[in-house]
Amino acid sequence: MAFSEFECWSESGQLECVAVFRPAALDVTSAEEAAAVGFMRPVTRSEAEDAFGRLRDTLTRLGCQTIDLWELLPERERAVSDTTVNRVFVRDTAAVLGRQLVTGTAAFPVRLAEFDVAHRALSQLQPELSSDEVPTSARIEFGDVFVLDAERLLVNVGLRSDARALQPFLELAWRSGFREAAVVRIPESLGIIHLDLAFNVLGPRAVVARAFLRHTPIQVFAQGVAPHWEPFDGYFAQRGCRVIPFEPKGESGFMSNFIYVGPNLILASESASVGLRPLAKEAGIEVASVDIEALERGNGSVRCLTMPLRRRAV
Numbered sequence: 001m002a003f004s005e006f007e008c009w010s011e012s013g014q015l016e017c018v019a020v021f022r023p024a025a026l027d028v029t030s031a032e033e034a035a036a037v038g039f040m041r042p043v044t045r046s047e048a049e050d051a052f053g054r055l056r057d058t059l060t061r062l063g064c065q066t067i068d069l070w071e072l073l074p075e076r077e078r079a080v081s082d083t084t085v086n087r088v089f090v091r092d093t094a095a096v097l098g099r100q101l102v103t104g105t106a107a108f109p110v111r112l113a114e115f116d117v118a119h120r121a122l123s124q125l126q127p128e129l130s131s132d133e134v135p136t137s138a139r140i141e142f143g144d145v146f147v148l149d150a151e152r153l154l155v156n157v158g159l160r161s162d163a164r165a166l167q168p169f170l171e172l173a174w175r176s177g178f179r180e181a182a183v184v185r186i187p188e189s190l191g192i193i194h195l196d197l198a199f200n201v202l203g204p205r206a207v208v209a210r211a212f213l214r215h216t217p218i219q220v221f222a223q224g225v226a227p228h229w230e231p232f233d234g235y236f237a238q239r240g241c242r243v244i245p246f247e248p249k250g251e252s253g254f255m256s257n258f259i260y261v262g263p264n265l266i267l268a269s270e271s272a273s274v275g276l277r278p279l280a281k282e283a284g285i286e287v288a289s290v291d292i293e294a295l296e297r298g299n300g301s302v303r304c305l306t307m308p309l310r311r312r313a314v
């Protein structure tokens with residue numbers, strides 16, 4: 001996949017190509033190590049690798065090409081990269097917004113090296129930036145960003161994406177061809193690190209959102225006009241999209257952390273799929289599932305583990 005083919009104008013176009021990053025070479029062996037890297041529980045390298053293999057195979061079977069960024073890494077970067085267990089959560093490091101690859105900035109210091117390395121791998125797919133081109137990086141972790149459609153982005157500012165990063169990010173959004181940015185603020189007291197752990201796009205006509213989000217009005221920005229506020233559900237209703245609320249149930253904290261692969265199909269983890277299926281059904285969407293419990297111990301699931309590089313508009 002060449003950079004010229006990068007293109008994502010929604011979360012619900014047919015998924016054609018994603019970047020992934022194979023698990024690092026280290027086990028996470030104790031509760032202390034897990035806490036140091038933002039994991040929920042220990043996990044061995046081999047458990048993580050098995051789960052990663054299943055994820056990749058499933059994506060391939062569903063017709064989506066996967067590019068393992070590890071393959072693009074210059075030899076000298078591999079040693080450090082192999083010690084960064086969060087590198088599997090490649091979603092956070094960058095995103096294709098329209099036709100623009102935008103790189104992010106880690107707010108969690110243990111991920112700083114890994115973000116740099118992922119950017120270097122991605123740059124192998126991109127032509128050299130000429131010196132007069134403006135850099136396209138933001139102080140955002142992309143688990144907080146959704147491409148709602150060809151005109152709109154949704155972004156959360158909170159634990160990982162700083163409110164002070166918003167203005168430069170908006171400018172980047174306008175340059176990339178978007179006309180509106182909806183900003184949500186997940187209360188930091190909930191400890192939810194990224195928006196995709198509380199929200200996702202189920203398809204062109206529906207989104208799922210943790211029930212508390214209805215208490216968090218959306219601030220709507222557009223170029224050259226003063227921002228205004230809209231109710232959370234009302235924002236989506238106004239734009240032809242229904243909000244399906246949910247509360248996390250039992251085992252699965254990752255109900256919203258799936259990826260739309262299309263047509264009318266999403267891919268979720270096995271544990272998330274149980275609660276998700278009835279909700280998706282309401283919107284006419286099927287749920288394919290894959291056992292990635294070992295990777296979920298790192299506090300992320302299918303969405304965090306995939307970075308769409310190309311979606312075909314439908």
Ligand SMILES: NC(=[NH2+])NCCC[C@H](N)C(=O)O
Pocket residue numbers: 037038039086089091092108111142143144193194196197298299300301303304
């Ligand atoms: N988009 C996401 N929800 N990513 C999850 C990342 C989890 C990772 N352990 C971290 O703390 O950063």
